[in-house]
Amino acid sequence: MKTLHSTVLMLIILSVIKEALNDPFISKVSKGASATLYCNPSLPAGSQAQWTRRAVSGDKRVIVTRQEDGRVVKEIKDLQNRFQIDDRFNIHMERVQPEDLGTYECGGRETSLIVLHDPSSHTVSEGESVTLYCGDSADLAGAGSVRWKQVNGGNGHSILYKDPAGKTVTQVNDPDHRYHLKLDSSLYIRKVKSADAGRYECNGIHVADLKVLTATSTTTTAKTIKLTETTPNSESTTTTSTTTTLNSESTTNSSAATPFLLAVGVLVFDKIALGLFILWVFTRAAMRHVPQDDDSSS
Incomplete structure (x- = not known):
């Protein structure tokens, strides 16, 4: 009889569990x-x-x-x-x-x-403050409670938890009191550190991604911006140099053409001078053969 009661009780429990699942x-x-x-x-x-x-x-x-x-x-x-x-x-x-x-x-x-929804994305520098919002969906999932969790590199840990009665418990080592839970269930982090970067979940729902810029990353970003700004000037310099090169080539070509023109000019001048000299010689010869008037016949 006891065995029958135990079997019936077990079946009832399994039925309830199945219905719940x-x-x-x-x-x-x-x-x-x-x-x-x-x-x-x-x-x-x-x-x-x-x-x-x-x-x-x-x-x-x-x-x-x-x-x-x-x-x-x-x-x-x-x-x-x-x-x-x-x-x-x-x-x-x-x-x-x-x-x-x-x-x-x-x-x-x-x-x-x-x-x-797609999680919100936040980028802040070390030492700044940031507010991460839980959202209506996460609030609904909490059913009156709120739990904030950080996931970094696959490892997650709870930061703050508020029970339905309104009691808030900090679940990480926070001697500087950097983490605060606001009335709207959002998470406020002051004096952000590089270790705060990662994925944030509110009541098990991925609601935010936080990226923290360190001094090194800021310097790298500044160098990248400076390099980007320098590149157009370099292109302009290259263009100017190219133009200068073309001008130099033109000057070189002009310099090379000048002796040629002088040589041609001298040759033409020689030809003209030679022609004039020959003309003068023939003229003198012709004048010698012209008969002269005899003064005695008069």
Whole structure:
């Protein structure tokens, strides 16, 4: 008899565990993806029911209603028909958007829909301060608690934790009190160190990446900028040098042409002088053969 009771008890426990494992109370979906949220399976088929959504702010609204006659009425504007209901009154959402984030309830069963975003990127120099924001999705995932974690090189460690009662505990060695948790669950780090660089998670969700510039990296960046600024001037210098070279070549060509022109000029002058000399010789010869008047005949 005891064996039978033990077996029944074990089966009940396994059934509860199986139901808990199969029950998607939290659904994490990337922006633009699809999501399916399940109504309470114990809800009688065809019975009156509603899907509601409660935002992080606490505002609650009805999404869709199944009336007693079985008709399904959407209570929100859905021009693109993103929200669809199946026979079990489960809700399927296409192209999930950030505004879809919230806690959904149907038949007494709640499911938190968390919409994942690309993490924010921060770059600061050593000694500066930075604020990393948790975000609505991470706040919803915490269900009233907040846990900040740093992951660097695959190794992660908790920094701050706030329980649902509001008590905050620092979980790292922080003698200078550099880490502070703000009212909006964001993490404030003052006097940032190089060891603070890495990936940051809020309630298990990757929300930020932090890059820290050291004095060495800043100097390297400055040198890179200086080199970039010098490069155009170098190109200008090269262009100027090229122009100067062309001018030099032109000058060289002009210098080489000058003796040639002088030689041609001298040769032409010699030819002209020789021609004039020959003309003068022939003229003198002709004058010698001209007969002279005889003065005695007169």
